Amino acid sequence: MTEVTTVDLVVIGAGTAGLPAAIEAAGQGLRVAVIEKADRIGGTLWRSWAQLSAGGTSLQRGKGILDSPDLHFDDVMRISKNTADPTLVRLAVDHAPATLEWLMASGFDMDPDAPAVLHFHEPYLLPRTYWGRKAGESVLEVLAPAFEKACAGSVTLELGTELVTLRTSGVDQVEGVTVRRPDGTFHDIDARVVILTSGGYAGNPELFPQFTGGSPLAGPASPGADGSGIVAAVAAGARVRGQERFLPTYGGVLKSGSRWETVHLNDYPALTPQSRQPWEIHVNARGERFVAEDAPSVDDRENALLDQPDLKFWVVYDAAIRREAPALFPTWSEQALDRAFAGHSSFATAGDLRALADATGMDPGLLSRTVAAYNSAVVSGEDAFGRTHLPAPIAEAPFYAVLNHGSTLKSPAGLAVDGQLRVLGPEGPFNNLWAAGEVIGGSSLSGKSFVSGMSVTPALSFGRLLGRRAAGADTDPGSM
Template sequence: MPVSASPWQPSRRQILGGALGSLVGVAVLPHSARAAAAATYDVVVVGSGAAGMTAALTAAKRGLSVLVVEKAAKFGGSAARSGAGIWLPNNSVILAAGVPDTPAKAATYLDAVVGSGVPADRKAAFLAKGPEMLDFVMANSPSRFIWMEGYSDYYPEKAGGLPGGRSIEPKMFDGNLLGAEKANLNPAYIPTPSGVTIYSHEYRWLNIVAVSATGAAVSAQTVARWTQAKLEGKDPMTMGQALAGGLRVGLMQANVPVWLSSPLTALLHDASGRVTGVTVTRNGAATTVNATRGVIVCSGGFEHNAAMRSTYQQHPIGTAWTVGASSNTGDGILAGIAAGAKVSLMEDSWWGPAIPLPDEPYFCLAERTLPGGFIVNQQGRRFVNEAAPYSDVVHVMYEKNGTAPDIPSWLIIDQNYRNRYLFKDLAPTFPFPDSWYASGALKKAWTIPELADQIGVPRSNFWNTYTRFNWFATTGKDTDFKRGDSVYDHYFTDPGIKPNSCLAPLLVPPFYAFKIVPGDLGTKGGMETDARARVLNGAGQVIPGLYAAGNCSSAVMGHSYAGAGSTIGPAMTFGYIAAKDI
């Protein structure tokens, strides 16, 4: 069934008959157009990220034959590259740690954050099945998890919000369990330094290791953890590497094959419109795989598809600022559209401020929150709470870009900041690389007026912003943008700074300015699904045999972001729900 056109919903003809369709070449083929089937499984899962591997593991453990097909030469997708935070209310890990969560609190909070834009039954399904999914994964793989203690929900002041947070992350995983498959694991976005084993929630302390006793103690602990693991003959992995590795071992134990370098080229359907399998390119040849029970598409978003981003998203936009897996070019979404799927949230992404460094964009978490820095637009004025949830910061960038341009913006710091804090993976006091300056991502000057000239903003505006921010730092109160009013604002800060750990004056030259652009962890829009993860068509009807989870589906978080891991938690949960439904 064709999809009706709208500002965010081009027709199937527009997409598949135009530049987007020709770019990736996906389509839906009737039986009459197929070659002879090369294989038959009960379930075919497209994509080997957190959603796909959870779905495959669930289906296999329910007694079904399962195949995972993966476009990339490595498994793990964006999840393997990530910090692997997982936002999952009321799960057994946080309850055992004493987190005071309840189903009522979680439902109240999710409603407050997401609003009415997402169907109530989808939100309820996520909250109800998330804890069940986690227990299933732990029972059927070597994956274990810990609470990210103190990593606040992103809006802890809202009804049902928890200042201590609901997010979890994988415990250390022994990479040796993967055997030869270890070579096929998608590498981390920022590799862990040699000789240490770090958890995602520990970076907050490593950022301030030079000025914090707790930071120094945590740093020593990361070394001791690595040393102990090595003495035990282990290959210690954490974060996304641990998540993807643990799930992959679960698939190995369940005898689920994973075909790498096998991109989806078509969804297959019968005369009634039921999706019955896929065609992939394998070893250079078109290969047909029948799926007698259904196909679960978990192929990621479209962040690396320039044509799709240009069609659906606000400008300026492109593919150079995302940190999502390079294989995420929307193939599964386009195949779904060809099958009649309705898509939504295509204009949105899992946004975050990024610095366009010459090798790859750097997604800013702590750097924009630590005291002694502020962000200005092209008029030299602040326009946002720099410590707000990262998705909110970019939403504001786009909302205000039409009036006072703030794409790009500039993060301003001084030498005192550089002397105190880790920046990306650079230790305090170390000079920034020459390549950062040469690329235009970084400017430096010895006075504030000179820095204004370097970044092309009015001197008077910039000076007024600078002096006003320093006054806020002295008083501890940001009356313009309320930086520090939320508990969340203080997560990536320096508790040694008083009276507000988010605010410190910029006084010590030289001064630095980092270019800030709208980065993302991946796109957020995709095929609309129901509470059972079944894909819906333009009339709101189920497309038989077709399921979706993860970033190729429209996010249960809507336009918001409840807490750390709001991508992976729902992705794994709806992968689990899809397989159980099948």
């Protein structure tokens, strides 16, 4: 017989959104069960850069930056070309300053250069991106002690335990969850409210194309981001949306031996022209250029990549560029690069362009013509793609090519929710099944783009908000 426990609230996933949800609910006196599949808390915060965004913080005011949630809202909608969900963006930007103030009041190790305008994603018009000195771990350093304190009180944490089924009654109510414990036994937990904070599916190469219009997965997400929470919710009648709003991040090299996992984001090649102007050319799997490599808009480069076969491109250069240019791989040693060119399947080198094409599967004639056209542009100063940074031809053997991918930092699709973050079922919202974080789809808050800080900040804010709502507490940003 299955053992049954009853609590006020079940939180599925002890990550970016789940931890604050449990902390807030426990602070209001609720009995909370936190179910976490991994053997430690933290979720994606162990990998994330965790850049945050908020308009109208004390830190901005102290630096003379005039900003507000309204300006933040307008900028998110501009960057996303109005493809983000305006109701959810409104909720997120209204709560973002309170979330930042709460982090800072809790000892967040803010980088002294924050806030700033950053260029890895399409930039905001104002400095409103913040980050900790230890990236995601700085956020975890705030959450973990508060969560530990909650666990000494009314929170029970079950590690190594996975949500298997959301048990429903009727079309708009959940009774609780069935979970599988590390010893393989099943356990029912009944609850007044279930909050799903189980993250996305950007670590599941099988599920990814099904939820993202057939696009292949490449990225640095944790394999724990397997979408199992979304699958369980769909089995209970929930709907998925956002499949069509996929836009890859420009670049990323696979880990040696992996067919989808990229190296850590810190170890990506430097392809952002605001940080390092390109000396190389970028060519698709056939050997053709497809974009001005120095186009200042990352959105333009990402959209150009979306049209390339398998979202792949090779960064092609020569011996002189390897010697003279600022490092393409700033965090890699020359020895590590030599090892990669000797044995990593995404790295190729050859004595001439035809052999390079053979090694990479490109069309030899096309690659030779592409390089010749680029070299003419270096001489004339007139590039067919409008590139203006043309420092040197690609002419000196050996030649190099590094395979890059359109990569994914956050899964675009996710569970449809209403403006109160209630999961939408077959006939409207579930009364007591709520969701926050990447499980509601990264595109809900960034649209078909990546808006700085608009994953981690809303995950924290919405987690806190739902934890309080479960206890009937005030969720007005002013009270949080």
